Amino acid sequence: MDLEELLVEEKKSAEILRKECIMLVKKEKSVKSSQKEAEDDLELVNREKQQKINELDVVVPLRLHQIMFVVNGSVPSDQSPALVLDMTELTRLQDRIKQLQEEKSQQKDLYIDARKQYVRLTHDRKDMKVKIEVLEKQCHELMMMKFGREVDLEALQTLSGNRRLEELKQEKLLREAAYAKEIKQWDAKVEEARDRLMEVTRCNTERVLCMTTLMDQNRELERKINASQRKMGNKSQDYRRGVDQVEIQRLQQLVKIQSQQAEALWREIGLLSRKGGHVLPPAQARLPRSPPCPTPQDAPKPAHKDRGVSSASLKHQTQADRESINTLLSNSKHFLINDCSED
Structure with a gap:
């Protein structure tokens, strides 16, 4: 609101200044016109004043040698027709007389x-x-x-001129016909060149469209290949996870059975060492066979470090258990053989 009020006030002040400027311009024009009238009046007054001054009689003192108005060798008493001039003006007039004579x-x-x-x-x-x-x-x-x-020679010249004009007109018509024919040929060439240009443009457009289509197809195929690779990677990952789980369960069961066999052997060895009897080693239980691992036909087999590490550790532990069991069996057999030889 304050800005609007200031703007309104500025507009009012500008309008007032504009009106004052217009009034001052009008006053200036009126003053100039009055000044011109005053100057004209002053000039008129000066002219009238000069006329009045010229009408006044003026006494001019002259010397005798300055008077050139001589009649019959003497100065006349009436010198009213005489003219008073400056010496320089008189000299100029005399020179002008000589120039005019020349x-x-x-x-x-x-x-x-x-x-x-x-x-x-x-x-x-x-x-x-x-x-x-x-x-x-x-x-x-x-x-x-x-x-x-x-x-009539003029008529003859006119006829000859007309004949020349007719010849020129005929020549002009012939040249116009030749030029029109040439222009027609050039128009045909231009039209042919335009048609060739349109054909080349159409071929290039088709090629560009074909290239664009091929590029779109290429991008679509790349997208499908990437999607299928991601899908196959997920499938192989799930398959590998299942295989690892089955292998882990089989190895765990094997370790459990071998640990049971080892405990049984240790118990029998303890009994034999205390009683001194002959005891046959217990029959070894059959280990469960690992089920065949199904392998997908086209599935890739990516490497999984974590599962590989867990399987390797289980296999190493199973191998150590087997070695310990074999050692116990050999020791028990050796102990039994020694007992039999003593008996």
């Missing part, structure tokens, strides 16, 4: 030369008139000999 003599010489030229030209005109009469007679005789009558 110009007069020059103009007289020019007049004499012009008069002589006029006389010469008059004689030349008479001679040319005689020559023209002779040539007219010769022309009349030639026309009578050639045409048998008098012919």
